[in-house]
Amino acid sequence: MPVKLYIDAVREALWEEMERDSRVLILGEDVGVRGGVFRVTAGLFERFGEARVIDTPLAESAIVGVAVGASAAGLIPVAEIQFADFILPAVNQIISEAAKLRYRSNNDWHCPLVVRAPYGGGVHGALYHSQCLEALFTHVPGLKVVAPATPHDAKGMLKAAIRDPDPVLFFEHKKLYRSVRGEVPEGDYTVPLGQAQTVREGEDVTVITYGMGVHWALAAADQVAAEGIRVHILDLRSLRPLDEQAVVAAARRTGKVLIVHEDHKFCGFGAELAALICEQALFDLDAPIQRLAGPEVPAMPFCPPLERAYLLNADRVAEAMRRLARF
Template identity: 55%
Template sequence: MPEQTVIEAVRATMQAEMQRDDSVILLGEDVGSRGGVFLASDGLIDEFGEDRVIDTPLAESSICGVAIGAAVNGLRPIAEIQFADFVWPAINQLVGEASKVRYGTNGVKTAPMTVRVPYGGGVRGGLYHSQSIEVLFAHTPGLSVVAPATPYDAKGLLASAIRSEDPVIVLEHKRTYRLVKGDVPDEDYTIPIGKAEIKRPGTDLSIFTYGLMLHYALQAAEMASAQGVDVEVVDLRTLRPLDEDAIAESASRTGKALIVQEDTPAVSISSEVAAIIGERCFFDLDGPITRLGPPEIPPMPFSPIQEAAFMPSPEKILAAIIKLAEL
């Protein structure tokens, strides 16, 4: 089975979907002849031409607005936001408009559009190239939000997003792009939106996480097993809708829950996961629902030392595992 990095899987999936369906188009800043800032669309303009691979002005509101217009008129646009840090001008289009197309037209129109948003830090990106923006979209009914962490999931979830009849925000952690390499089958497959996956089964406690933190959590789980603690790692994969059944099942089974995320914890995905566990698993819990995230400060620092101090790491996760396991 061919091995790919996350970015290679993203590129191959967009290529395959554009070959499969003529209504799939690509638009964004530098997605054409530059091939995208991360080379996600490298070479696609040569294969599909300027009509289907569209370089846009530096105007995220316009990119998403154009995508909505194209989507309600029969196309399946994939809009690329260069960095999640620059998605804010498009918030009105995505949260205010795209999410409400189906409801607002009484189901007559839908917006089958995909917005790819590279997010996350740990890349020396500083203030403007490191942000985690998932909460705003995950809070919005009418949007689906997926956050694949592996090449395999990147392909399956991106394919589901492109084929969805409603808008899907695809959050790709930019640090995983070339860091994570894994098997991706050549054949066509999709992964359902809204399904978490147990990436590592365990019995003593459950870690719930997504994105880059999945890999840190898996490393931490390995270290913990050397100390006799059997950790389960659940990859949320979809942030809206959250897979409540999978979350509750795992937390009930192990009795202890640790939620790890790179985003600041206050009013975040980890808050929601904690609420689900609190509501559904109370009588099965053997310890406090525990969250691990960075400190509540506005930016990811640029200084390497401070960036490392800000980001959760396998070692920090391990410390939280041991603390909860020994309780």
């Protein structure tokens, strides 16, 4: 099976879906001639032309709002928000409009659109090119929110998102773009939204995470394996819909749950996971649920020591695993 970069897997999904379905179009800032500031859409403008790969004015609410209208009219827009940090001007269009269109029209209208947004830190992006904003959107019924961690899932889930009948927020961790390679099957495949995946089996500690957290957890599990701690890791892949069964099963597997995410801890996605596990598997737990998450400061500073201090890493995840294993 070919091994590919995360960014190339995302581009392949876009390319193949645009080949497969003439209703699919891309719109966003710099997505056309420039091929995106990260180069995700490189080559698509040349292949599919300016009518289907649209360089829009710099205005996020219009990017999403126009996508809502175009999708209701029968197209399948994939809107790119250049950095997740810049999605906030479009929140009204996402939450008041896209999320509620089907419900408010009693199933008469719907808007099958995808909003792609590179998120996460560790690339010297400072406060406004580093944020994780997924928890703002997972609160909203009507939206789907996914954050694949591997090239395989990025491609398969982006195809699934494009074919989905509802609005999907597709968060791509920008640090993964060129730092992670993985096997990507030849040809067409999809990874269904709403299915978590066990990425490592173990008996002592369960880690539930997504995005960059999966890679920290895998590296940390290797570290503590040498000490005899066997770690079980669940990659959520999709936050809404959430694979609740897989979460509860993973918690029961070891009875010791460590939730890891880069986003802030307070009211972060981990709070929902902890609540779900308590509701459904409290008496199967052998230790209090632990959450390892971003610090309660507004966002990530620019200077290297503060950026390092802000971010989780494999060492910090390994330390949390050890503490929980000892409990």
